[in-house]
Amino acid sequence: MNQILQMRSITKEFPGVKALEDVTLTVNAGEIHAICGENGAGKSTLMKVLSGVYPHGSYKGEIIFEGEEVRFSSINDSEAKGIVIIHQELALVPYLSIAENIFLGNEVKGAGGLIDWNKANHQANQLMERVGLHENPITPVSQLGVGKQQLIEIAKALSKEVKLLILDEPTAALNDTDSEHLLDLIRQLQKDGITSIIISHKLNEIAEIADNTTIIRDGRTIETMDMSDPTATQERMIRGMVGRDLAHRFPERIPEIGEPVLEVDNWTVYHPTQPGRMIIDNASFNVRAGEVVGIAGLMGAGRTELAMSLFGHSYGRNITGQVKMHGQVVDTSTVAGAVNASIAYCTEDRKRFGLNLLDDIRHNISAAGLFKLVKGGWINSNEELKIAEEYRASLNIKTPTVMALVGKLSGGNQQKVVLSKWLYTDPEVLILDEPTRGIDVGAKYEIYTIINRMVAAGKAVVVISSELPELLGICDRIYTLAFGRITGEMPVAEATPHALMELMTLERNAELPVRNGNHVEAGRTQGAEEPSDFELKGSNR
Numbered sequence: 001m002n003q004i005l006q007m008r009s010i011t012k013e014f015p016g017v018k019a020l021e022d023v024t025l026t027v028n029a030g031e032i033h034a035i036c037g038e039n040g041a042g043k044s045t046l047m048k049v050l051s052g053v054y055p056h057g058s059y060k061g062e063i064i065f066e067g068e069e070v071r072f073s074s075i076n077d078s079e080a081k082g083i084v085i086i087h088q089e090l091a092l093v094p095y096l097s098i099a100e101n102i103f104l105g106n107e108v109k110g111a112g113g114l115i116d117w118n119k120a121n122h123q124a125n126q127l128m129e130r131v132g133l134h135e136n137p138i139t140p141v142s143q144l145g146v147g148k149q150q151l152i153e154i155a156k157a158l159s160k161e162v163k164l165l166i167l168d169e170p171t172a173a174l175n176d177t178d179s180e181h182l183l184d185l186i187r188q189l190q191k192d193g194i195t196s197i198i199i200s201h202k203l204n205e206i207a208e209i210a211d212n213t214t215i216i217r218d219g220r221t222i223e224t225m226d227m228s229d230p231t232a233t234q235e236r237m238i239r240g241m242v243g244r245d246l247a248h249r250f251p252e253r254i255p256e257i258g259e260p261v262l263e264v265d266n267w268t269v270y271h272p273t274q275p276g277r278m279i280i281d282n283a284s285f286n287v288r289a290g291e292v293v294g295i296a297g298l299m300g301a302g303r304t305e306l307a308m309s310l311f312g313h314s315y316g317r318n319i320t321g322q323v324k325m326h327g328q329v330v331d332t333s334t335v336a337g338a339v340n341a342s343i344a345y346c347t348e349d350r351k352r353f354g355l356n357l358l359d360d361i362r363h364n365i366s367a368a369g370l371f372k373l374v375k376g377g378w379i380n381s382n383e384e385l386k387i388a389e390e391y392r393a394s395l396n397i398k399t400p401t402v403m404a405l406v407g408k409l410s411g412g413n414q415q416k417v418v419l420s421k422w423l424y425t426d427p428e429v430l431i432l433d434e435p436t437r438g439i440d441v442g443a444k445y446e447i448y449t450i451i452n453r454m455v456a457a458g459k460a461v462v463v464i465s466s467e468l469p470e471l472l473g474i475c476d477r478i479y480t481l482a483f484g485r486i487t488g489e490m491p492v493a494e495a496t497p498h499a500l501m502e503l504m505t506l507e508r509n510a511e512l513p514v515r516n517g518n519h520v521e522a523g524r525t526q527g528a529e530e531p532s533d534f535e536l537k538g539s540n541r
């Protein structure tokens with residue numbers, strides 16, 4: 001078969017880290033080629049070498065594209081050849097509109113060389129149509145959730161003459177329905193003759209879409225497997241990635257559930273800038289000691305808005321309702337108040353809210369629990385270092401030292417630092433928003449183990465996740481959220497993906513199903529608006 005790309009013997013070093021060693025990658029023209037490996041294995045680095053982010057001369061080895069050796073000195077060079085990369089951490093400019101972002105650096109010029117905005121907006125609409133997004137092209141990107149921003153990135157790639165599209169974890173932020181839509185899109189592009197390289201930790205999705213899969217471990221190529229071969233199983237992929245068999249995806253736990261710890265009653269939240277738009281509609285739920293409770297919902301259902309509004313009113317306006325801890329009403333209207341009440345919220349969007357990328361791992365881990373390290377006005381820095389080392393070991397954060405900048409870590413390892421930070425505050429209630437997004441199979445298991453350890457110690461954990469198998473694997477009870485309403489509640493023993501999906505997709509004004517003779521905590525009849533305009537109170541970004 002005709003090869004579009006060969007990367008031969010690629011070696012790339014950073015100070016103290018050999019990210020890639022003698023890596024070989026061969027991609028056939030017109031195929032969908034997946035790359036798999038643990039967090040920090042070198043996947044993103046390999047793609048940055050390919051796309052000229054790391055210029056020729058900064059790595060060893062050669063790249064052959066369409067039969068010729070290429071030596072890119074910048075990303076513009078690779079784009080000129082038709083190689084377009086969509087990075088793991090999205091790179092849109094928040095204050096610019098959708099259309100401006102799509103055509104940034106590639107402006108639609110009209111007569112006289114001026115930008116023709118009518119035309120640009122029109123073309124933006126067409127591109128958005130191709131990726132199945134229905135937004136006004138003049139909407140600032142900052143008003144969209146991460147899922148929709150991902151689709152804009154793809155629209156942006158399509159605006160260029162792309163031959164080889166590189167997608168670094170494109171579905172990490174998407175729920176099942178949207179992921180499926182995206183995979184269809186990639187298949188459609190394949191029919192149009194576009195070759196794709198896709199990096200993903202979702203093995204089922206790779207099995208579904210890839211023609212060939214290359215496994216990388218510790219900066220080395222392990223193997224490339226033909227996915228039509230019956231021996232190309234997920235087990236074989238996992239063995240290649242982690243170097244051993246992983247018998248179970250979810251650690252065992254025997255639940256010991258106690259009294260309610262957190263109780264939220266009649267929680268209603270309005271949009272931060274559009275006063276009439278209800279985002280959370282009279283939601284009531286609780287979590288008990290020793291319990292893991294899941295919140296399932298589609299993108300835009302209001303899951304993150306629910307969590308953030310509870311955590312220091314970090315989202316929304318005109319918030320009403322009551323929060324109780326151990327039966328006592330607590331004031332969570334500020335982040336300090338929430339932390340004081342022993343509630344922690346671990347964000348889904350690590351880049352914006354979770355981490356200071358310019359500071360080291362150690363300081364990021366201690367940031368929210370500093371009060372525990374202060375003695376007589378001084379921070380105990382030996383203790384701080386020790387704590388950071390403990391989390392590095394227990395979560396297997398891949399770094400030469402905890403003094404390394406967080407911004408230099410691979411995506412999944414950054415996520416582990418966010419988790420460490422909130423675990424260190426040792427809260428009574430920990431709300432985890434997409435805790436395993438971008439996390440490899442082995443590290444997921446470690447995170448589940450930590451959740452289990454917390455609940456075994458009598459704490460309560462709330463998990464927001466787009467992955468139903470994950471919720472079904474780790475929770476004791478699951479609430480469903482649709483259009484800002486809690487539409488159902490199920491013990492995990494009764495829950496099936498199908499039953500949850502039905503509740504997650506209930507229409508805005510649909511009557512809520514009856515359970516045990518009672519209506520599920522009913523919301524108001526005029527349901528909440530879909531919170532697509534994601535804005536933060538007090539945020540200047």
Ligand SMILES: Nc1ncnc2c1ncn2[C@@H]1O[C@H](COP(=O)(O)OP(=O)(O)OP(=O)(O)O)[C@@H](O)[C@H]1O
Pocket residue numbers: 014015017018019037038039040041042043044045046088398399408409410411412413438440
């Ligand atoms: N700019 C950098 N400076 C120093 N080290 C780096 C830099 N970029 C990456 N690394 C290191 O190189 C290794 C490979 O990182 P890379 O981002 O390629 O991993 P990855 O396979 O994409 O992981 P993930 O699944 O977490 O995204 C990691 O150990 C990472 O810490």
Ligand SMILES: [Mg+2]
Pocket residue numbers: 043044045088168410411412
């Ligand atoms: Mg990566």
